[in-house]
Amino acid sequence: MRDTLADWRPDIDQAIEEVIPREVSEEYLDEFFGTPTYQYDARSVQKALSDPIWNLLDRGGKRWRSVLFLVFVEAFGEDPNEYLPYAIIPEILHNGTIIVDDVEDEAAMRRGEPAVHKQFGVDIALNAGNAMYFIPLKIITKNPGNLDPELRLRAYEMLMYELNRTHIGQGMDICWHNDEEIEVGEPEYLEMCACKTGCLGRIVARLAAIVTEQSKEVEHEAARYAEKVSVAFQIGDDILDVENSLGQAGDFGKEFGNDIREGKTTLMAIHAVETAPKERARRLQRILAAEENTNEEIIEAIDILQETDSIAYAKDIALDLAAEAREHIHGLDLQPEPKDQLLEFTEFVVKREK
Numbered sequence: 001m002r003d004t005l006a007d008w009r010p011d012i013d014q015a016i017e018e019v020i021p022r023e024v025s026e027e028y029l030d031e032f033f034g035t036p037t038y039q040y041d042a043r044s045v046q047k048a049l050s051d052p053i054w055n056l057l058d059r060g061g062k063r064w065r066s067v068l069f070l071v072f073v074e075a076f077g078e079d080p081n082e083y084l085p086y087a088i089i090p091e092i093l094h095n096g097t098i099i100v101d102d103v104e105d106e107a108a109m110r111r112g113e114p115a116v117h118k119q120f121g122v123d124i125a126l127n128a129g130n131a132m133y134f135i136p137l138k139i140i141t142k143n144p145g146n147l148d149p150e151l152r153l154r155a156y157e158m159l160m161y162e163l164n165r166t167h168i169g170q171g172m173d174i175c176w177h178n179d180e181e182i183e184v185g186e187p188e189y190l191e192m193c194a195c196k197t198g199c200l201g202r203i204v205a206r207l208a209a210i211v212t213e214q215s216k217e218v219e220h221e222a223a224r225y226a227e228k229v230s231v232a233f234q235i236g237d238d239i240l241d242v243e244n245s246l247g248q249a250g251d252f253g254k255e256f257g258n259d260i261r262e263g264k265t266t267l268m269a270i271h272a273v274e275t276a277p278k279e280r281a282r283r284l285q286r287i288l289a290a291e292e293n294t295n296e297e298i299i300e301a302i303d304i305l306q307e308t309d310s311i312a313y314a315k316d317i318a319l320d321l322a323a324e325a326r327e328h329i330h331g332l333d334l335q336p337e338p339k340d341q342l343l344e345f346t347e348f349v350v351k352r353e354k
Helices: 002-019 026-033 042-057 064-075 080-105 116-120 122-142 149-178 186-196 198-211 216-247 267-275 278-289 295-307 310-330 336-351
Strands: none
Touching: 002 064, 002 080, 002 122, 026 042, 042 080, 042 116, 042 122, 064 080, 064 198, 064 336, 080 116, 080 122, 080 149, 080 198, 116 122, 122 149, 149 186, 149 198, 186 198, 186 216, 186 267, 198 216, 216 267, 216 295, 216 310, 216 336, 267 278, 267 295, 267 310, 278 295, 295 310, 310 336
């Protein structure tokens, strides 16, 4: 799967450049956004959209959502190269959510560099991030592959449904950040992930099914696979934040204990609060609710997660979700090689090391 991700990335980035060019021109603005009433200012659009967006994209990111779309297309028996323009839709959406989320979370760093709003300003970041929710819709409007009107409408309606649920998930997460205590349980956490992270995964699978004219039953099963993989991915991300902090061994960089500093409600934190002795549970919640934390407090919070075996518990849940995802794939009639890649991907999202 790592090889597949690396192989496809240059093609995916090139496809993104065709929609969001690195160098904005008057001709691009006229062709992509429509004839101006008076006159566009390409210089300003360059600084407000292209520069911050490509600054983030060039830092890295696995592009796994785009690659998963292409693997699905091949699994459905079609040539993925012919559907490359659609593959970038979830990638653009995902990076748009990152920019906005970092503003909402007051995050300082992203992919080893200052978050976009720290580097370009909150106003530029919010405008660019919000634009990335809408730019992908233009791809369906331009209709690469000449989809019939019914399929295009199906794709539009799917995107509207999923993007609305994405904001429900983000809203839940924001409120939990601001709560003094953890008042939600595992079902609410999993639903938040299913909305916030799972929606983008479902977009990947559902869009691949729609553009290749699969039945709604196939679309549903593929979406369930992608949702469970995405939730497992989110849990894995939370685990990595803790494990990477454990591995720093005294090197307290800016990304040390990020989730704890942000007061993030993770599955590990929920489990620890539910299972720790009352005083230790209260201590963890005080650390998570604090405006600022010392490195010693971060270490103390991680100690509580370890004392309650909450890291191991979260790993088990992620592995269970990955197994459930595989069941949805086993029931579909797919091409053998890409089917194997889809099954392998369920292992990758849980066992990756970065």
